[in-house]
Amino acid sequence: MVGRGRPPPPPQVARDEGIRPRRRNMEDEENMYGKLKFNMPKFKGEDDAEAYLSWALKVDKIFRIHNYSGAKKVAMASLEFEDYANTWWEQVVTLREEKGDPPIDTWEDMKEEMQARFVPTHYKTDLFNKLQKLKQGTKTVEEFFKEMELTMMRANIQESENQTIARFFNGLNYPIKKIVEFQQYSNMVELVHQASKAERQVNEDIKYSKSKQMIRGGLWTPPPQDRQALLVVQ
Structure with a gap:
C-alpha cells in the first residue's frame, strides 16, 4: 500500500525492453534481404581477365548480403558456369576427387582457383x-x-x-x-x-x-x- 502523500512508484521497465525493438529491426532487415531475388551473373570462361574480375565482383556483392555457407556459395556460383567455364570446373572437381584432395568449399578458395586460371600472371x-x-x-x-x-x-x-x-x-x-x-x-x-x-x-x-x-x-x-x-x- 502506498503511503499517504507519496507519489506512486514508476512502472517497472524490463531491462531488455529497449533492446527488443532494435533486435526486431535487425531481424526484419535480415528477412527482407533473404526474400530479395537476385539474378546470379553467368560466366562463360572467356580468355579475358576483365570479364572474370567483373563477374567475381558482382557475385561478391550478392554474397555480402546473404548469410550462405561457403559450400552453398560455391554451388550457387558454379551453377552459373557456361561453355568452357562449366567444363573446366567439372574437371577441377574430378581431379581433386581422384587425388583425394578435399573439395573446394569456400567462396574465397573458389575465387583463388579461378583467378589462377582466368587471370594471367602478367x-x-x-x-x-x-x-x-x-x-x-x-x-x-x-x-x-x-x-x-x-x-x-x-x-x-x-x-x-x-x-x-x-x-x-x-x-x-x-x-x-x-x-x-x-x-x-x-x-x-x-x-x-x-x-x-x-x-x-x-x-x-x-x-x-x-x-x-x-x-x-x-x-x-x-x-x-x-x-x-x-x-x-x-
Whole structure:
C-alpha cells in the first residue's frame, strides 16, 4: 500500500525492453534481404581477365548480403558456369576427387582457383605499367580519376592517400595542374573537386579567347571539323 502523500512508484521497465525493438529491426532487415531475388551473373570462361574480375565482383556483392555457407556459395556460383567455364570446373572437381584432395568449399578458395586460371600472371604487371604511365590527356578530370582508381583496384595496389594524391596530381594536364597547385585540399575527394573546378575554368578561358579572336577580325582559325561545318553552312 502506498503511503499517504507519496507519489506512486514508476512502472517497472524490463531491462531488455529497449533492446527488443532494435533486435526486431535487425531481424526484419535480415528477412527482407533473404526474400530479395537476385539474378546470379553467368560466366562463360572467356580468355579475358576483365570479364572474370567483373563477374567475381558482382557475385561478391550478392554474397555480402546473404548469410550462405561457403559450400552453398560455391554451388550457387558454379551453377552459373557456361561453355568452357562449366567444363573446366567439372574437371577441377574430378581431379581433386581422384587425388583425394578435399573439395573446394569456400567462396574465397573458389575465387583463388579461378583467378589462377582466368587471370594471367602478367596481368598485374601490365596494370602496374599502365598506372605508371597514366596521364589525363584528352580525358576529363572525372574520367581520368575513375580510370586511375579502377586500375589501382584491379592491380590491388595498396598505398597511402598521399601517394595516390601525388599520382593523380602529376597526371593532370599542365593548365589544370597549374591552377590546382595554389588551391587547398586535404584529401583525394577535395583534390578531384578542385581539379574539376580548374578544368571548368580552363575551358571557359579557352572559349573566351576564341570568341575574342573572332571578334577582332577572324584571326582564330577553327579546327578542321569546325571549318567543315562552316563550309556546309555557307
